[in-house]
Amino acid sequence: MSPRKSAAEARRTRHRIIERSVAIASVEGLEGLTIGRLATDLEMSKAGVLGHFGTKQALQLAALEEASAIFSRTVWEPAAPSAPGLTRLRAICEAWITYLERERDTFPGGCFFTTASVEFDARGGPVRDTVARLLILWRRRLIGELRRAVEAGELPPATDPEQIAYELLGIYMALNQAIQLFADPTAPDRTRRAVNRLLGDASV
Template sequence: MSPRKSAAESRRTRDRIIDRSIAIASVEGLDGLTIGRLATDLGMSKAGVLGHFGTKETLQLASLDGASAIFSRAVWEPAAGTAPGLARLRAICEYWITYLEREHGAFPGGCFFTTAAVEFDARGGPIRDAVVRRSLLWRRRLANEIRYAVDAGELPSDTDPDQLVFELIGLYTGLNQAIQLFADPKAQERTRRALARLLAPAPEEAR
């Protein structure tokens, strides 16, 4: 086998491990990842799995990176071409709903980051730090869109971006629970009604 083919095969195997790790962790948490479980699920040896990551913590961090990429492809990238400000913010929110829907959801256990946040919010260490870092980046991205919308006169001038981000995060945390825990068939409709209030345009646009 040529070095180039060997490297490509190694990347494919690593990607398979990460994909399976993400699926497991979305249901059972990052601590639910075990080398033995992954080896069995993927038909590999434990040494084969360990050879790609070395430690469970490295595997957990790689799974977070992989989940972040999935979230970005599902929520941010489809909305990125929309005009910045309120239009893009609304597009992000709609793709965010689709991301959480069971029939279309990216993760079998619902929002990967909600699961990770609950699992690690009372702990210290690199995994918690990584979860916090990704969450803060997303909050900053939302806040930037809100500020743009305010500056453009699309949202009321007294809108507090950090407060609105806080409310949006709470809304989507509630949506995830309504879908995963209660299987509420009206959860998406309720979310859209709440968004209509939270993202109501400035009076000038309304007229």
Template sequence: MSPRRSVAEALGTRSAILERGVAIASCEGLEGLTIGRLAADLGMSKSGVLGHFGSKEALQLAVLDRAGDVFRAEVWERARPAAPGLARLRAICAAWISYLERGVFPGGCFFVAAAHEFDGRPGAVRDSVEAGFETWRARLEKEARRAVDAGELPAATDAGQLVFELLGAAMALNHALQLHRDPLAVTRARQAMESRLGGVA
């Protein structure tokens, strides 16, 4: 076997482990993600799985990173072509709602679930979850400030408050879909976000 093929196979195996890990953690939480469970699901040895990550915490962090890649592709990359400011904020909200409505992760928003699981538990996993939310919040605030500077939102708009409310609407939508299977949830979320992004008349 050539070295190039060995590297490619190793990367393919790692990717398969992460894909399965994301699916498990989405439904059962990051703590439900164990080396033994992954090994059984993928028909591998525990040492084979462990060899790619070294520890359960490293596996959890890698799964978080992979889930972040999925979220960015589903939400940010879909909205990025829109003009900066209000148009992009609206595109972000539309993509965000679609991501939740379509159930991209089988257990709902991966990061809302991870935040509930780890918000009171200090450590590297909690820090990674927090950093992801902070990055997303900062990106939304940047677009909100652009919209204000361009006169698309009222000059008195508090970007931080606006983003707080958009995050709240998205989290409420995730909750309504996952816990209540509420058929009106998507419509309510769209109305909540659009009423906040009404712009300058």
């Protein structure tokens, strides 16, 4: 095998390991990732799995970054072409519902970051810091769109973007719980009504 093909095969194998890690961690948490479990699931040797990451922590961090990339592709990228401000924010909110409803093959345990934040919120270390960093980045993105909406006159001048972002995050945590724990078919529509009310739709 040529060095180029060997490198490409290594990248494909690494990606397979990360994909499976994301699926496992969404159900069992990042601490549920074990080299033995992955080796069995992927029909690899333990040494073969470990050789791509070196440590369990490195595997956990790789799974977090992959989950973040999937979230961005599913929620942010479909909304990004929309006009900045309230139009884009509404597109984000709708894509976010779709993400929680339909990404069941990728995230069989529901929202990856809800699981990770509960698992690591009382711990220290690089994994906890990465979970916090990624969630802070997402909150800042929401705040940015809310500020644009205020500047454009789409929301009242007295609107507090940080407060609205805080409440949006709470709404979507509730949606994840309603889907995952209660299998509530009304949850997506309830979420839409909550978002419309929060963003000033007088019809709800």
